[in-house]
Amino acid sequence: MRELNLDRLRTLVTIADLGSFAEAARVLHLAPPTVSLHIADLEAHIGAPLLVRKRGEVRPSGVGEALVERARRLLADADETLDLVQRQLQGLAGRVRLGASTGAIAHLLPQALEVLGQHHPGVDVQVAVLTSPETMERLASGTLDIGLVALPQPAVRGVVVLPWRRDPVMAFVPSAWASPRRATPCWLAGQPLILNDEGTSLSRLCKEWFAQAGEHPRARIQLNYNDAIKSLVAAGYGATLLPHEAATAAPLDPRIRMLPLQRPLWRPLGIAHREGGVERATQHVLDVLWQQ
Known part of the structure; x- marks a missing residue:
């Protein structure tokens, strides 16, 4: 019929x-x-x-x-x-699927989403907590529109990755500890450590930073949630290495002291999206992110 x-x-x-x-x-x-x-x-x-x-x-x-x-x-x-x-x-409405790590979601996205809501209230951003490799894979398969990923990333066909920002990695230690003005790999390696899970880009960066000084410490505990890590540091459970997003970071818990590293370490991030034409709603989100 x-x-x-x-x-x-x-x-x-x-x-x-x-x-x-x-x-x-x-x-x-x-x-x-x-x-x-x-x-x-x-x-x-x-x-x-x-x-x-x-x-x-x-x-x-x-x-x-x-x-x-x-x-x-x-x-x-x-x-x-x-x-x-x-x-x-017309870009007045739309759904944009974005993938990022918990750290980026907690500290970098809220301000961008607030600005987006002010200028483009009809655009709905759906956020997925993903590692950088997962984000790249889902961008390639078409199930994500934008990704915030650690750099560098292996080239993936059909996906564009551009440098976005570079944040310093700092040592976060309990305020009650007797600590130097700058954290060296040797000093940190001698402390109980709470670090990101192995397999994450930040874990790789920190391992390389220690290894260049001949240090190979084992973490007391590994987590992927930076706020949970900071809570454990505040409780005196150990020290950690985390990026410091200065412009968007919340006030530091007084029980935590933040120390610069003796040899600076940086966490670079990129913005990834699929090649080809970008829908207007997706472009609005990209524009807001580039302004951060």
């Missing part, structure tokens, strides 16, 4: 509202024979008369009334769908 045609349903609803083929043709900007053809096609499709003509007035039949009621809903849904698509094309 052929599917119902929305144009023909719109013609039926207009005739039912106006009670006239001629008026419907005028309102719909159609030739009268075209209006008659639309109704004839619908009646042939349904297999029953849809309109009753009496004394110059046209009214729906019983079957026609039921179809008109349903047609109104279908036409309203179609109009709403087209409006939504147009709003997305």
